Amino acid sequence: MKTLPKFYNDLDEIEREIYNLLIQGVKKRKSNFHNAVLGSVSYDNKPEIRTVVLRDFSQKNLNIKIHSDLRSKKIKELEKNNNISLLFYDEKKKIQIRVRGLARIHKSYEPSWTKLSNWSKRCYLTSKAPGEESSDPTSGFPEKFSQDAPQNHESKKAIK
Structure with missing residues (x-):
């Protein structure tokens, strides 16, 4: 029988693994956490999703940074309604992370x-x-x- 990774049954280990995956997502293009799906709300209150690149993660502040072209419609939508969700998935490790938060636009x-x-x-x-x-x-x-x-x-x- 296959042995499960420690983080499957230990909340502290799960947290460490998630932080590690996010840190690796910033550093390594081939990491499964390098790209995430960003969910936001459109002008007419409809859901919007798009793929984004993870650029930075602060374990201390639990901040996630992505970049966007300031000309994109997404920026104007986030200025109107900054509620977002992010979805990360590592198929090999069978880990899916769903994050909810508020977007801040840094110009x-x-x-x-x-x-x-x-x-x-x-x-x-x-x-x-x-x-x-x-x-x-x-x-x-x-x-x-x-x-x-x-x-x-x-x-x-x-x-x-």
Whole structure:
């Protein structure tokens, strides 16, 4: 018979495992906790979900940080109603974490911006705001960045 991990039957161990998974989610792109599903409320009080990237986790304050393009509809929706939920899932460990909280929007992005790779900064160089409709299939990236990351001086154009 297969032995279950200690954290399956011990609340303190579960808490440690969850914190560890969140910390690894920040550090490792391939971690199952690197991406989460963010639930929020739309302008017309309908549920909205989208996948986000875990950027930071504070065990001390129990704060979770994600980044978003300030042009996105999500930002305006969160300014109106900041109730959110996050869902993390690790299929291998059979751990699902559901978090509820209140979103805070920080528009002073410089500390977070400097930590991003240029490849990640490319996501903020789209010509249209995230979620904006397009008549043609497109990544939204300028042609110059369709295959390559911007250089430092080029990525500054994304700061709007």
